[in-house]
Amino acid sequence: MKRKVLTVGCGGIGERHIRVLSGIDDVELSICDINENLLERLQKKYRISRLYSSWDKIDLERFDMVVICTPAHLHIPMISNALEANCHVLCEKPLALSSDGIERVIELSRQRDRTVGVAYIYRSMPALNLLREKIVSGEIGDVKSIAFVIGSDYSFYRPDYKDIYYSDLNKGGGALHDAVSHMMNYIEWCVGPTESIYCVARHLVLPDVDVEDSVGCVMTFSESDAIGTLSLNQFQRTYGMIFEFAGTEGVIRFEGPSHSIGICKEPNREFTWSEKMNLSRDDHHKLQFENFFRSIDNHEPFVCTLEEAEMTMRTILAAHESVKQHRPIPVLDNVRTP
């Protein structure tokens, strides 16, 4: 039997999900967006069953699963509606912008025995899975230093950035909610919860918005004595991404865009590099759906649970607070036990 899937929010990432889902044989896909022109355009391009222009009028009970790709302030109410109709849910990141309603959706997902996953895509990327496996298996000993350096020209990838959620902090805009949350979620997957964060974030370059486009952070962790640092900007001309973990027995590095993993376990030697694992962005999203369908079918948690995404949200909220107060802010006080 086909999986009846509804995607809500058909903009930048929504269309990617739609393209990938419409290529999966056992999926019957319907879509919802308030923009009717967009719905018609997408229906001409992809294999789509039904179109909806109003979320509130949909009989959600007819679907097995909802994929939420609207801006972040809408995520929790939509997850809640979908769970009340007994749907499984894959929701785009970030989970939310405040704690309001999160406890209730966690409780509802348990009561209804539905899988709810948050689409932190790094957790479905082969190179970043390999990197984590090496850290968790102790291949570089105890991790003591984590350094992430990331930069790209957001206006190149998203020329309409001024007109979308990105320009509004209350809709999940700015570099912290939009981009840094990916890296924090990945670091927490590797070494456990963030304990405290000191963050400087500024709007420096991107024209016509006032949200932060440049971030520097120092983090400590509750289950590791490692010191974490992160530097990210959204204006530099060439895309670059280096994630490095240094441990007592070696150092391991991920480099984007090639998605190669380098490891060095001898003093003063070069890195030994893996093959390049840079799949297309659609292929990463296909892997994410494979993970999600497996979680539903096997009654296993998805690779990023509500609780883990909530933890990352709290780290990002603490980062915002740190920017305001010019001091490190504890995160752990606020973490829910899974």
Ligand SMILES: NC(=O)c1ccc[n+]([C@@H]2O[C@H](COP(=O)([O-])OP(=O)(O)OC[C@H]3O[C@@H](n4cnc5c(N)ncnc54)[C@H](O)[C@@H]3O)[C@@H](O)[C@H]2O)c1
């Ligand atoms: N995982 C990733 O790599 C990734 C990449 C980009 C964006 N995202 C996340 O996905 C979410 C959406 O981002 P985007 O870039 O696609 O934004 P977008 O602005 O391009 O698209 C959002 C869409 O939602 C629609 N929408 C808004 N309110 C709606 C409502 N009430 N009912 C139905 N549709 C509604 C809009 O019309 C628009 O088409 C954000 O939370 C963002 O952070 C994740």
